[in-house]
Structures are given as C-alpha cells and as structure tokens.
Amino acid sequence: MGSEVTDETNGWQEAWEAAENGAVAVMDCHEEIPCNPCQEACPNGAIRVEPHVCALPRLDPGACNGCGRCVALCPGMAVFLLDRRERNGFARVTVPYEMGGKPVEGDVVQVVDGEGKALTEGKILKVRAWGGEAPTLLLTVRVPEEVALKVRGVRYRLIELDEGLEVENAPPLLDYPICRCEDVSLQNVRETLRSGVRSLLTLRRATRVGLGYCQGLFCQSSLREELAAAAGREAWKMGSFRVRPPVRPVKLGRLGGENA
Amino acid sequence: MPEVMSSEVVVIGGGVIGAAIAYYLCREGAEVMIVEEDDLASGASGACDGFVSLQTKAPGPHLRLAMESAQLFPELAEDLDVDIEYRRCGGLLLATSQEQMKELRGRAKALKAEGLEVEILAAGDVKDFLPEVGKEVKGGSYCPLDARVNPISLTLGLAKKAQEMGATILRGCKVENIVVTNNRVREVHTTAGSIHSRRVVCAAGVGSNQIGKMIIVDVPVLPQRGQILVTESREPVLKTLVAGAEYLGTKANIQALMPADAESAKLGLGFTAEQTASGNLLLGSTREFVGFDNQTTPEAMNAIARNALRYLPWVEDMDVIRSFAGLRPCSPDGLPILGTIKGIRGFYLATGHSGDGICLAPVTGVTISELVLDGETSLDIAPFSLYRFK
Ligand SMILES: Cc1cc2nc3c(=O)[nH]c(=O)nc-3n(C[C@H](O)[C@H](O)[C@H](O)COP(=O)(O)OP(=O)(O)OC[C@H]3O[C@@H](n4cnc5c(N)ncnc54)[C@H](O)[C@@H]3O)c2cc1C
Ligand code: SF4
Ligand code: SF4
Numbered sequence: 001m002g003s004e005v006t007d008e009t010n011g012w013q014e015a016w017e018a019a020e021n022g023a024v025a026v027m028d029c030h031e032e033i034p035c036n037p038c039q040e041a042c043p044n045g046a047i048r049v050e051p052h053v054c055a056l057p058r059l060d061p062g063a064c065n066g067c068g069r070c071v072a073l074c075p076g077m078a079v080f081l082l083d084r085r086e087r088n089g090f091a092r093v094t095v096p097y098e099m100g101g102k103p104v105e106g107d108v109v110q111v112v113d114g115e116g117k118a119l120t121e122g123k124i125l126k127v128r129a130w131g132g133e134a135p136t137l138l139l140t141v142r143v144p145e146e147v148a149l150k151v152r153g154v155r156y157r158l159i160e161l162d163e164g165l166e167v168e169n170a171p172p173l174l175d176y177p178i179c180r181c182e183d184v185s186l187q188n189v190r191e192t193l194r195s196g197v198r199s200l201l202t203l204r205r206a207t208r209v210g211l212g213y214c215q216g217l218f219c220q221s222s223l224r225e226e227l228a229a230a231a232g233r234e235a236w237k238m239g240s241f242r243v244r245p246p247v248r249p250v251k252l253g254r255l256g257g258e259n260a
Numbered sequence: 261m262p263e264v265m266s267s268e269v270v271v272i273g274g275g276v277i278g279a280a281i282a283y284y285l286c287r288e289g290a291e292v293m294i295v296e297e298d299d300l301a302s303g304a305s306g307a308c309d310g311f312v313s314l315q316t317k318a319p320g321p322h323l324r325l326a327m328e329s330a331q332l333f334p335e336l337a338e339d340l341d342v343d344i345e346y347r348r349c350g351g352l353l354l355a356t357s358q359e360q361m362k363e364l365r366g367r368a369k370a371l372k373a374e375g376l377e378v379e380i381l382a383a384g385d386v387k388d389f390l391p392e393v394g395k396e397v398k399g400g401s402y403c404p405l406d407a408r409v410n411p412i413s414l415t416l417g418l419a420k421k422a423q424e425m426g427a428t429i430l431r432g433c434k435v436e437n438i439v440v441t442n443n444r445v446r447e448v449h450t451t452a453g454s455i456h457s458r459r460v461v462c463a464a465g466v467g468s469n470q471i472g473k474m475i476i477v478d479v480p481v482l483p484q485r486g487q488i489l490v491t492e493s494r495e496p497v498l499k500t501l502v503a504g505a506e507y508l509g510t511k512a513n514i515q516a517l518m519p520a521d522a523e524s525a526k527l528g529l530g531f532t533a534e535q536t537a538s539g540n541l542l543l544g545s546t547r548e549f550v551g552f553d554n555q556t557t558p559e560a561m562n563a564i565a566r567n568a569l570r571y572l573p574w575v576e577d578m579d580v581i582r583s584f585a586g587l588r589p590c591s592p593d594g595l596p597i598l599g600t601i602k603g604i605r606g607f608y609l610a611t612g613h614s615g616d617g618i619c620l621a622p623v624t625g626v627t628i629s630e631l632v633l634d635g636e637t638s639l640d641i642a643p644f645s646l647y648r649f650k
Contacts, residue, residue, distance in 0.1 A: 202299045205412050253576030256565030
C-alpha cells in the first residue's frame, strides 16, 4: 500500500524538499509508457525504471544534481527541474522548449500547465541547448512557488493582431514536432493530410508519426485532432495505432533470454 | 443509388503489386482504377522487410524473374517522387553448420551458372561484413547485387505516381463480385458502386482466393504469417542484408536447411536482419499458417530474439521498441501466380508472391501491363501460370 502512494506522487514530496538546496528533477510520468530514456540519460544513476520494464521511473533526489539531461531527453516532456534555493516564495522551474522562435534570457513569457493553460508570467533566467542537430532547449523560468509544480511549459504571449503587430513576428509554430520520437513536424503532418490521408495508420505509413519509442502514445491525441480537422465527417476510418508488444522497449538480450 | 463508374482496367488491391501494375499501365497511357478495400500498403506490403534479394531465389525462372526485377529498381528510384531508400547494399546468407555450408556451396554454383555473382565466404571472411558474428557461424555466401528498399515508400510512391499519370484510387472500397458474360469480364461490383471494365487484374494478396471464387476459379493463395521485431534506431551498424540459411530453408522448403529443433521448425523460424534508412533494425522472422490472424505472439518474439543472438550477439543491448506481423500471400510452391485464366477473357492474376513480393513488384508490373495491353509478354511467364498446380 505504502509504496503505491509514493508511486502516485512519484516522489514529489522528497523532490520538493530537496529542491531547497538547488535544482532537482521532478518526474511527471504517470502512464505505463514504453520508454526509459530518462534512466539512460542520467549520469548519476538517479533514475530507475525498475524492477520490471513496465514500472514508472523513480527518482532518488539525493543522487540528482539537477543537470537536466533527463529533462531534455525524455520524449514525453514528462520531467522538469525544480529549484527552490531562493527561499523567498519564488521557485525556478526548468522545462523543455521545442516551439519555434529563439527564446533569450530576460524574455517575459507565459508559463503554462500540462493542458496549455496560462498560469502566470515569468522571466526566462537561463536558456540551454541540449542535443546535436536539432537541440532541445531547456528554459529556466522564475515563478511563484505555489504554481511551481504545475508548470509544464512556456509560450510566448499569443500575438494579437489588433495590437497592431505584424503577423510575421509570430514564431513559426509549424516546425513544432508533433511526434517527438520520430521528429515529424506539424507542417509535414498537415501537408500529408492535405494529400487525402484519412486514417491514423495511413498517416503513420506516410510520415512515420507514432513509429518511435512511444508507439504513438504521446502524439496520438494531437494527431486525431489534426485528422478530424482535415477529414471532418468524411473520415471514413480514423483507426488507431495498434500498440504492438513490447509495450515498453525491452533489451533484446532480455527478450531472447532463456527464461524470458 | 451507388454511381456507376467505368475504367479501361481495374486493379484489385493497393499493395505493392497492384501499385506497380497501375504504375506501368499508366506509363503506357492506360486508364486505370485501383480498388482497395482498406488503404494503400495496408496488407503485406506495409508489414514486411525490404529485401530485394537475388541469392535467395531458386535457380531457373524464379531467379531470372528476380534479376529482371532488380534491374528495374534504379530507374524506379529515379522516377518516383518519393525516396524509396533503394540501396544496393549486398546480402549475406550465413550457415551455422557444415551441412548448411555444403548446401550453400551447391546453390552458389547453380546461381553462378545462371550469371549471378555469388561468393562463398569462410567464417573469417564474414567478419569483413559484420561488426561481430556468433560463434556458431561457419561461413556463408555473399551476393553483391542484393539490395534493400523501403517497401511502404515503394508502394506509396508507385501509387502516387500512377495517380499523377491519371489513375484513380478508390480506398475503403471492397470488391464484392465480378460479372462475367459471354466469357468476358464486364463489371466489378464494389461497396462503392459498380465499375464497368473489360480488364480486371487481381492483385489482392491474401484476398485473392476470395476474388477467384467470384469467377469460380480456385486461386491457391493462403495467408502465411511472418513476425518481425523492430529495434530502436542506431547509427549504421549493418551494411548488408543478413539472413540465416534456415531462412532460405523454411522459405524454399529445402530439407537440408530446415531449423534443427522442433519448436523453431513449427514457427518456421529463419533469421533475417536489415537496418532501415531511419536506423532501426528489423529482425525476423517466422512462417506460420494461422489463417488471417496477424497478431504478434510472445513465443515468436522470444524465438526471434533468441535466434538473432545466435547470429549477431551484439544486438543484445539494443532496445526492441515494437513488433509487427504481416500475412504473405503464399502459393503452394512459393512462386508467384501470373497470367490469364482459361475460358475467361479480361481477367489477370498477379498474386501469390509469397515472401518475394517487394523484390518482384517491378517485373510483375511491367509483365502484367504488357499482358493486359498487348496480350503477350517479353519475359516467358508460362512457369508462373495458375495451371502449373494441376
Ligand atoms: C514478415 C514479412 C517479411 C517479408 N519480407 C519480404 C522481403 O524482404 N522482400 C520481399 O520481396 N518480400 C517480402 N515479404 C513479402 C511481401 O510483403 C509480399 O509478397 C507482398 O507485399 C505482396 O504484395 P501484394 O500487393 O500482393 O499484397 P498486399 O500488400 O497484401 O496487398 C493486397 C491488397 O489487396 C487488398 N484486397 C484484398 N481483397 C480485396 C477486395 N476484395 N477488394 C479490394 N481490395 C482487396 C488488401 O486490402 C491489400 O491491401 C515479406 C512478407 C512478410 C509478411
Ligand atoms: S537532472 Fe541530471 S542528475 Fe538529476 S535525474 Fe536528471 S539526469 Fe539525473
Ligand atoms: S516518458 Fe519515458 S523518459 Fe520520460 S520520464 Fe517517463 S519513462 Fe522516463
């Protein structure tokens, strides 16, 4: 029983306390999703996906030094960093950022929750890039402590046309990778939909969306919305990605082991 | 009221075979309609490997057909707007016993006699092609002309180009009946209405037996399930196609190359590995007759993984991220069924490609297009006639 309760909160209480001394990772991974890059990412072995391949990732806050690798490498954007060292009612939260535009330190941005609802505004304290050709940006923003655990992303304030701003100033959101695992952009998906694709599986065959680590668990709902918007009532068959075993990646050696 | 449509030629099936036939027909200026029950590449062509392998073909007409097909790929890669990821990467066939080596030597000789370049490799030479091989591997054969292609891109690319040249593609439209009067095909009844046509090509894969029944002809095509494991994407680690000799054994029914243990024999287990352009390894595969069930099974996944470790032990630390299964349109001898039907004019069979449909798609497209439009083919397809089985 006891361990179940901790599973649900994913060690947040410990993380919250540890954050008083500096940045620490907070895992917001709730589903039995098929991946464990966070474990591989951590140079300090602070994240474990154990004891079986279907377990949720667990963080040992004592071993975490807040480097942020896991934040950048989790394909589900399910990890963020919390830092409460200011101890003045404000916390620093570090989240991945993959929308268009070039965020710079000092920008004031909208801070949003998991559903994209604005929580507050905050100033970007730090921008770091992680990864090679198409790096993930890690943005550290300063927010009131009471919303800190709800923060899942930032966005630039929607540019309102009646404010007289040029449309060109809007960040090119179409570059946004709707499928992070295979790096398929929203633009690519929309173009493919325009060519007459009418089911999720066809969309997958044409663009590779949903073919990566997560087997479409993360992108499926956004793809459905895109599909419904493009196909509307004529969608003769939307279908769904069939999640094929293994539900989570498993090492080949383990799958082929004698007692597997 | 469903509308009445018409087309010079109707192609039943939007797999790689139907798409290739439509493409080559359109190149000759024919008016073509593809009727596909589900969607393009929804059948075997969307759930398979991409081997364009020559050394796994039987010496004789089968090999000649495949060699002809292989020659058509470079031009297709040029002409299609989609990148079909065609690479002449070479292919290895690995033996795990001296008996298998002996059999491979004999075959290599026969293949060479027909003009195919094949090289016999000792265990030490295999290491030139692979990072590391399992201890059981005793050597193998290498064919530099073996190639790989992305089967889905190939199917979609062919269909797209055919469409640009004027073909109509009806998706989500099932053929339910074919009307024959005075010994000639006249009409195709579909769930979207009826299509007047005097020429109908059956490229329906595992649905071909059902199509045959509509004109009272027994088309002996059975679904044969093949399962595949997909690993995470990695930097290029496999330069060539790799298959175990047992793959050839279960494919071509060669006794000397059958898997040794009963469980593997039952699954029709034979090792295949290729690395896709996106970096994933595809590890196969099985040959099972389980009707139209295209689910993957834990037993097969375990067996494929175990088998893969025998040949390529270094895959051990790779993540398996997915599995899939496809249904090969299997004919009794594993060779395609191409040609006309006795007593019914205007009906053409292009099915039963078994485990070779991707490789044989271009040549099938050219040949059937010739047959439909000219009534004769430049390549002799008599060995692939339906009537060889009677
Ligand atoms: C695991 C596996 C690995 C393989 N590896 C290779 C390989 O490496 N190299 C190779 O060359 N080949 C390979 N193959 C074989 C290859 O996939 C097939 O031979 C090939 O895809 C067959 O193509 P097709 O167009 O005949 O059939 P399909 O792709 O199955 O297409 C037939 C289409 O017809 C449609 N249809 C059926 N009935 C009807 C109807 N009544 N009305 C309308 N439409 C209908 C279906 O919906 C389907 O889309 C492999 C197969 C499997 C399963
Ligand atoms: S922030 Fe760094 S140290 Fe902490 S869990 Fe993530 S990867 Fe490990
Ligand atoms: S989504 Fe994957 S990488 Fe991210 S925290 Fe969960 S298990 Fe780790």
